[in-house]
Amino acid sequence: MNLDHWLPLMIVLSSLVPGILIFCLPERRVSLRTAANMVGATAKLMLTAVMIWGVFHEHIYQTRLPLLPGMDLVLHTDALSVLFATLSAILWFLTTLYAIGYLEGSPQPRSRFFGFFSLCVSSTVGFSLAGNLITFVMFYEMLTLTTYPLVVHRGTEESMRAGRIYLAYTLTGGAVLLIAAAWLKALVGPIDFTEGGMLTAFSGLYRREFIVIFALLITGLGVKAALVPLHGWLPVAMVAPAPVSALLHAVAVVKAGAFGIIRVVYDIYGIEFAASLGVLGPLAAVASFTIVYGSLRALNQDGLKKRLAYSTVSQVSYIALGAAVLGPVATIGGLVHLVHQGLMKITLFFCAGNLAETLGIHYVSEMHGVGRRMPWTMVAFTLGALGMIGVPPLAGFVSKWYLGAGGLAAGQKWVILVLVASSLLNAAYFLPILYVAWFEQPKGLWPEEHYRGWLETHWMLLLPAVITALLALAAGLLANAPFSPLEWARLIASREYGP
């Protein structure tokens, strides 16, 4: 057996197999289920470490399985897929831990939850390792299907409605993406992701078709990336349990869209070719509008998770903005935000889940003085929020710095304006939360206090939040260390732009 050929497939199977096993387990086998989850998550982490080492040394791992004559399922590791696969492997490990603590004693079937949870992560890793467009589309659609049962997990009227809206948006987006993929395939044959762009070889041909297909691809992907006006499902999907929201906003669904946009711009079209087609301008405009609009809407949301959701709408578009501005510096900013936003946003959602589970707090207006009752959670929340605002030396600052510098380097000064406006708005909707939580007096009893122990809450809920907060801090502090997200983004950019 040759590791080079099977490593990518093994990474996908390391969560797929536990997922299938968990479906077969009866509800009461809690410890066996936990073991399957944790063994899978650990195996994935170790396999990912092997992959990072290999890709750094220019090793290529590729699994190619024929699906049809002339159509292969390709799982491939390049620098970009490693960046995202690593993020999802780490965050999956932590979210699994969190979910086990979160769902303890819940009345809904947990086998089903963890089964679909594992399938969801398999799809996430699958699309990050996809080596061609059709493989990407397949895992992208599988992600839609496997997240639906998680979104509707609570089974209430409200969550069923959220599930319907979620499906209506994402399946339609998927259909548009499918048409675009089939059309492109019919024009140029199999579409392998190639560093520097595979359509550059066809420059001069099909100019008009390529522009229309670009628009279709971005529309299809923009639904999941929550580009305005395709973002409607995201704030509604908030009713999902906290670990699902955390995963949805940090690595799974919205990131699938953002990651897809990066793939389309860099590895299908090639950034220079895309610029020559004149399609980057509109993308940058949509992304900038989304950044500002999402922040504006976040301002007047009282629901904590809803405010975070609109914040995601805004923050994810930083990635699209980085992809839409020509030049390696902006590219680095977009790519690094893929990781940074994931770390910061998952921290915020873990914390929101802790507040809801421990004290029954769902609204910002209920958070008076909560910093005293749950200091560790609120420290993590504060780190995440300050990072989102872009306070140095946190991770968000690094992203914004590179995006701004990239905008200047490309001669597009308005990027700075967008960033400043967005940062001010971020501060305007995050700082009041921090103020209320730390400096106001508690109003009396908490809405619904569940947990009284020597820790402020269950350790399985607290630990993941603290770890991700520290990771977000480290990603900013140690941005120049080897194997930091920033260094890796630089590596990708150098490979995309060529020597």
Next chain:
Amino acid sequence: MHPFSACPVWIIFLPLVNSILAFLFRRRGAQLGIVTAVGLVPPLLGLFWQVIGHGPQSYPVGGWGAPLGIDLYADGLSIIMLAMTAVVGIGCTLYATGYYSHGGEGKEKQHHQDSALFWPLWLLLWAALNALFLSADIFNLYVALELLGLSAVALVALAGGPSAVTAAVRYLLVSLLGSMSYLLGVALLYFAHGTLSLGLLGEVVNSSPAGFAAITLMTAGLTMKTALFPLHFWLPPAHANAPAPVSTVLSALVVKGSFYLLLRLWFQVFTATVTPSVANLLGILGVAAILWGSAQALLAQRLKLLVAYSTVAQLGYLFLVFPLAQGTGTGFSAWSGGVYFILSHAFAKGAAFLAAGTVLYGFGHDRIDELVGVTRRMPVTMFAFAIAGVSLIGLPPSGGFIAKWLLLNAALAGGQWWWAIVIVSGGLLAAAYVFRFFSRAFRHVGEISTCRRIPRSMELTALALALFSLGLGIIGPAPFEIIQISAPLSGPVLSGGLP
């Protein structure tokens, strides 16, 4: 005499003889059914081995040979159809042993009496299907078709009660009318060319008035039997009111029989006669079927009726093959997409009807609005229904996805993009009706209606068929190598792209 030359005769006569035995020994029906299911496996494998190893085979029955005697003929398409029939047939047989296992008093006793007639009729139907797929002259095909129709009608009447009888009588009239129309075409062809053999007719039939009249009559008759819109009116009541194993056989196999014949005639006999306008007409009716069937499925109040209308919609896709095959260089792509669609729909619809039948059996009704929270009562059955739904929608990974991808490719590579829009939006409509059911089935409520104990075989056969439909999506190019054995068209499976 070659040792394998008995295989096709076995394949037809084993179910036929067992059917007669089952008429004579009514109490032994289930045993005879299992004997047939098991006994068919070796001759089928023998036949497959021969066709795959040595190309298409002709078997003169009784040593006479064409044009005087009866010739049995098997090529790649035949054995694909035989294999499909065997898989669904074995699944249905095992399901029916569970479904009809309870004796007893009152309503149960009636149920038991049905089973006494179910077995002989089902085995007769199986024999007719096998004969249809192994015949190579248009009169034998007529005999097989008539036998198929009559046994199907009798099975529909089995459920008893006024609605079943009305449905059966309607079905009988349509079936007879269809056969009659087909038989007129046979007579015309025999009168004009003096032969009945498919192969010989393919060489001599031209676009003379006789040829044109024959194709019109035969196509009209067969589309009626395949329930193409607007001649579909008989299908939903017939399929929805029959007992569960019968609905499955009707929807998964019987309608495919007449479509298979249509495919043979259009691509092997009337190649010189068909015109693009007739092909487009069939395509447009197919589109109408997709839209109308899906709309009715969305409105259906009962689960089995929903699944039956889904059949109307899915059959519409099959008729897109005719216009799609007219595109330059897309003939084989469209044709093999159609064959793949037949296969994946057979497994998916088989699983869906078995699962819907289990719901009806377990709860005593299948009113969708009252099926709240059923995923908790019968998780295995609902999982099977979900996988079948994925294939019906055409999402990866499933046979339905591969089939739709092939059809999409044929549409876009042949420059007929308007069919691509239909193919994709039909998938969205399918998603709407599948998830309309699941948005109730997933809901979490305190009280779930009680459910009768369900035999294990009923749950597992539905799951097995669903997994077959899933497996078609990842099995790779093997089926295409079989489809290609003496296929009437040649060319790339996925056309398009620059050389």
